[in-house]
Amino acid sequence: MSHFPAAPSATTDAVASNHADARLCSLCSNAVPTHETRTAELRPLCTGCADQLEKDLAAEKNLGSRFPVALAAGIAGALVAAGVWAAIVVFTEYEVGYVAVLVGYLAGMGVKLGAGKARGKSLQITAAALGLFGLVVAKYFIFAHFFAASLAEDGISAGPFDPTILAIFPVALPGMLSPFDLLWVLLALSTAWKVPAASKVALQR
DSSP states (O other): OOOOOOOOOHHHHHHHHHHHHEEEOTTTOOEEEGGGOEEETTEEEOHHHHHHHHHHHHHHTOOGGGHHHHHHHHHHHHHHHHHHHHHHHHHHSOOOTTHHHHHHHHHHHHHHHHTTTOOSHHHHHHHHHHHHHHHHHHHHHHHHHHHHHHHHHTTOOOOTTOHHHHHHHHHHHHHHOOHHHHHHHHHHHHHHHHTTOOOOOOEEO
16 A cells, blocks of 8 residues: 655644745844844844943944043053063063054053943043053153153163153153054054954844
8 A cells, every 4th residue: 555745734834834934033043034034234133132332332423421431441452562662672672662562552442441332433532642641641641751861871860750850851842752652642542542442343124
C-alpha cells in the first residue's frame, strides 16, 4: 500500500512563512519578523534594540546641567596631559611633539566622561578649546622651567609663577613654535574634536 506525505497544515505553513521572513537583529541576534524590524545603517533591529537606540540618540542631545561637569573634567584632563608633556621635556630635555596628541585626547575624554551620555558640537568645541589650553599650559611650564634655570645660573631665584616669567612668556611663545609644532597642534585639536562627537548612526523606521 502506498503512503503519501500528508499535506502541510495551515499552522505549518504559517511557521514556515515566519521563518522565511525572519531576520536577525544586528545587535542582539534575535530573530525578528521583517514587518516588526526597524533599521540602523540598513541593518535590522528588533523592537527592543531599536527603542534603546532611539533613547540613546535622544540622550546624546540632552546635555542639560552636565556642561559644568564636562568643562571641569575637560580642564582636569588637559592639565594632566600638559603636566605629563612638560615633565617629559624637563627630564629628557627633548620635546616629544606627538605627546601633544595626548593633551587633545585627555581633554576630549574628560569632556566626554563629564557630559555623561551627551555628545555633540558644543562639547566638541569645548574639547578643542581645552586641548589648546592644555598645549599652552604645557608650553608655559616648559618655558618657565628653563627660564628659571637660566636665572638660577646668575644667582636669581624664580618660581614657575614668577611675575617676570608670566610677563615674558606671551612674547616668547611665538618664537617657541616651529612648523612641526603647528602640525602637532592640529592633530591634538582634531583628536579632541573627535572624542565627544555625536554618533553617526541614524535610526530608520
